[in-house]
Amino acid sequence: MSGTAADSPGGARREHPTPKLKSLRIRELTKWFADTAAVRGFDLEVAGGEFISLLGPSGCGKTTTLNCVAGLLEPDEGAIEIDGKDITRLAPEKRGFGMVFQNYALFPHLTIARNVGFGLEVRGIARDEIDRRTARALDLVQLGGLRSRYPGQLSGGQQQRVALARALVTEPPLILMDEPLSNLDAKLRLEMRLEIRRLHQSLGLTTLYVTHDQEEALSLSDRVVLMRDGVVEQAGTPEELYSQPRSLYVANFLGYRNLVPVQVGEIDGDVVRAATNGFRFTGTRRGALAVGGSAVATIRPKDVQVLASDPGRADTIGASIELAEFVGDGFEVSADAGSGQRFIARTVDRWSAGDRVSLRLPPERLLVFPTDR
Amino acid sequence: MTAPAARRSAVESGHSFARRPRRRFDPSLLVIGPAVLFVLGLFVYPFVYGLALSFQPYADNELNGPLGSYMAFFGDARERLSIWNTLKLAVPATLIDVVLALPLAYRLRRPVPGQRVIAALFVIPMTLGTVLIAEGMLQFFGPAGWVNKTLLLIGVVHEPVQFLHNYLGTLISLLISDFPAVFLLLLGYASGIDPALDRAARTLGASWWQRTWRVTLPMMAPGVAVAAALSFVATFSVFPSAVLVGNPAGETRVIAFAAWQAAYEHFDYSEASAIAIVMGVIELALVAAALSLRAGGYRRLRAEAGR
Numbered sequence: 001m002s003g004t005a006a007d008s009p010g011g012a013r014r015e016h017p018t019p020k021l022k023s024l025r026i027r028e029l030t031k032w033f034a035d036t037a038a039v040r041g042f043d044l045e046v047a048g049g050e051f052i053s054l055l056g057p058s059g060c061g062k063t064t065t066l067n068c069v070a071g072l073l074e075p076d077e078g079a080i081e082i083d084g085k086d087i088t089r090l091a092p093e094k095r096g097f098g099m100v101f102q103n104y105a106l107f108p109h110l111t112i113a114r115n116v117g118f119g120l121e122v123r124g125i126a127r128d129e130i131d132r133r134t135a136r137a138l139d140l141v142q143l144g145g146l147r148s149r150y151p152g153q154l155s156g157g158q159q160q161r162v163a164l165a166r167a168l169v170t171e172p173p174l175i176l177m178d179e180p181l182s183n184l185d186a187k188l189r190l191e192m193r194l195e196i197r198r199l200h201q202s203l204g205l206t207t208l209y210v211t212h213d214q215e216e217a218l219s220l221s222d223r224v225v226l227m228r229d230g231v232v233e234q235a236g237t238p239e240e241l242y243s244q245p246r247s248l249y250v251a252n253f254l255g256y257r258n259l260v261p262v263q264v265g266e267i268d269g270d271v272v273r274a275a276t277n278g279f280r281f282t283g284t285r286r287g288a289l290a291v292g293g294s295a296v297a298t299i300r301p302k303d304v305q306v307l308a309s310d311p312g313r314a315d316t317i318g319a320s321i322e323l324a325e326f327v328g329d330g331f332e333v334s335a336d337a338g339s340g341q342r343f344i345a346r347t348v349d350r351w352s353a354g355d356r357v358s359l360r361l362p363p364e365r366l367l368v369f370p371t372d373r
Numbered sequence: 374m375t376a377p378a379a380r381r382s383a384v385e386s387g388h389s390f391a392r393r394p395r396r397r398f399d400p401s402l403l404v405i406g407p408a409v410l411f412v413l414g415l416f417v418y419p420f421v422y423g424l425a426l427s428f429q430p431y432a433d434n435e436l437n438g439p440l441g442s443y444m445a446f447f448g449d450a451r452e453r454l455s456i457w458n459t460l461k462l463a464v465p466a467t468l469i470d471v472v473l474a475l476p477l478a479y480r481l482r483r484p485v486p487g488q489r490v491i492a493a494l495f496v497i498p499m500t501l502g503t504v505l506i507a508e509g510m511l512q513f514f515g516p517a518g519w520v521n522k523t524l525l526l527i528g529v530v531h532e533p534v535q536f537l538h539n540y541l542g543t544l545i546s547l548l549i550s551d552f553p554a555v556f557l558l559l560l561g562y563a564s565g566i567d568p569a570l571d572r573a574a575r576t577l578g579a580s581w582w583q584r585t586w587r588v589t590l591p592m593m594a595p596g597v598a599v600a601a602a603l604s605f606v607a608t609f610s611v612f613p614s615a616v617l618v619g620n621p622a623g624e625t626r627v628i629a630f631a632a633w634q635a636a637y638e639h640f641d642y643s644e645a646s647a648i649a650i651v652m653g654v655i656e657l658a659l660v661a662a663a664l665s666l667r668a669g670g671y672r673r674l675r676a677e678a679g680r
Contacts, residue, residue, distance in 0.1 A: 092575040099576035105569035119577035
């Protein structure tokens with residue numbers, strides 16, 4: 001816990017403490033609730049020092065997976081190994097992981113100092129060492145002055161910092177976080193996000209982080225595991241997921257908000273020509289498509305170009321602006337291209353409802369996926 | 374600019390909100406009338422009447438002034454003993470019920486298979502009333518009842534145990550009739566405790582024993598204090614079971630029975646009222662003690678709830 005690394009978040013990747021964990025392996029993890037599989041055949045290997053996010057909408061099995069790793073749920077099949085040791089059936093209190101909960105789960109009847117020191121107290125560590133380590137953990141999350149308060153007297157952000165300190169104080173090999181920021185307001189969430197990443201780096205932690213927020217997952221993680229209905233849809237670095245979504249589902253989750261059902265006209269390598277309702281598109285092929293079959297073309301709002309006049313090119317569509325929303329660094333507009341087909345676009349220009357425009361959909365940014373199952 | 378103007382008007386309207394509305398009689402308040410009459414007629418009046426009566430001693434007691442009835446009660450060793458007899462029943466019954474109901478309530482605080490059936494079974498005694506329970510006990514715990522038969526069969530005892538018409542009979546009856554209320558109160562309290570606390574304690578390395586002592590019990594303490602206080606009040610006024618399955622001439626001559634005897638055998642309503650007041654004072658004292666114990670922990674929890 002040296003102070004220098006902590007003082008320069010995101011700074012030079014120098015001298016990170018060696019992670020206490022060498023590897024976490026989750027193999028073929030399956031968990032049933034009644035007759036539905038919350039998680040099915042989940043595989044993941046985590047190296048020491050990694051920050052891994054499990055991303056997905058509610059009910060996708062990410063929290064179930066986390067709880068299995070924590071030991072709070074017992075998987076029906078599969079194995080969890082830490083440094084090659086099988087811990088699948090080990091009680092959570094014997095695993096020694098740190099866990100941060102969505103609702104903080106601080107003990108309301110204990111002071112902040114005793115909350116943080118809880119994990120040390122139950123290990124029977126000497127009083128003066130508990131005091132020393134508790135104070136250090138509280139300093140780490142910048143709450144040194146609140147040690148004798150009660151959780152009820154703290155704000156949500158402060159409570160989550162305490163929860164973080166409580167999970168870190170035992171110096172666990174693995175930190176598990178279950179949507180730790182989702183109860184905080186937008187500003188605090190950004191602040192805490194930096195804080196979490198800073199602690200992860202400066203303390204050499206290995207972190208498994210559950211979230212439904214794609215921005216959070218992309219910004220924090222070394223690798224993101226996107227889940228859907230209990231299975232892994234795509235796993236990779238944030239850059240990979242963002243620029244190479246493997247399926248329509250992943251694309252949609254990562255900001256491809258414009259979805260156009262189309263019919264595939266012509267396939268030429270990775271270039272696909274498709275049509276719908278009289279519009280023609282040229283896009284980039286993703287996945288197996290059949291000529292004449294149906295598919296979905298998708299593009300991010302920021303990649304849709306809004307032009308005042310029709311340049312007469314093949315990749316433009318005439319549309320009229322329906323709504324324009326100011327979003328700080330520009331406008332988000334919704335444009336009707338006729339036949340009920342709407343496009344959302346990000347633009348820096350001010351448009352108002354009723355304006356006739358042309359939308360340009362750059363072929364390299366327009367992805368054509370097979371229709372989702 | 375419009376923004377500061379808007380802000381100013383918001384401040385002004387804030388002021389007008391802060392100003393107290395003029396006090397005017399709200400006719401809808403009349404709906405509480407029946408309830409007020411009910412409380413006045415059926416609670417306040419009898420209480421005040423009894424209190425006044427207790428200071429108007431009858432016959433011989435009159436010579437001792439307004440406190441004559443109280444002096445008669447406290448001056449008689451047999452009468453004084455009724456307080457002790459009642460405490461001897463109420464305190465153990467309360468403690469045993471709380472100790473039995475606490476783990477059950479905590480265990481059933483989250484849905485478990487058959488929870489409704491289990492909860493219903495525990496609540497049934499409450500619907501039966503003490504008299505029916507006592508009637509049932511006369512058979513069940515009698516010398517030829519199932520309990521004694523079973524005990525004899527498995528060889529725990531060699532002759533029937535005397536369960537009825539003594540201290541034990543009354544205590545068992547109180548345990549049965551009082552358990553549901555304690556259980557339900559604790560269940561309500563336990564289900565309000567965030568289950569994430571237990572999970573947090575587990576991931577922090579706390580064993581079952583450590584979680585119980587460091588998290589569960591401290592969290593349950595305020596609920597336990599309330600349940601114990603209410604249970605104590607209920608058992609302290611024990612009357613039917615002390616007569617039906619107890620020994621009202623001896624070890625279960627409880628204070629309510631003493632009051633009944635004063636009123637309906639000696640026709641001394643003043644002394645009966647005095648005994649009832651003594652009963653009330655003792656109950657109040659113990660409830661106050663339980664609630665003040667609770668207050669320390671409660672204030673902290675309320676500070677949290679206030680956020």
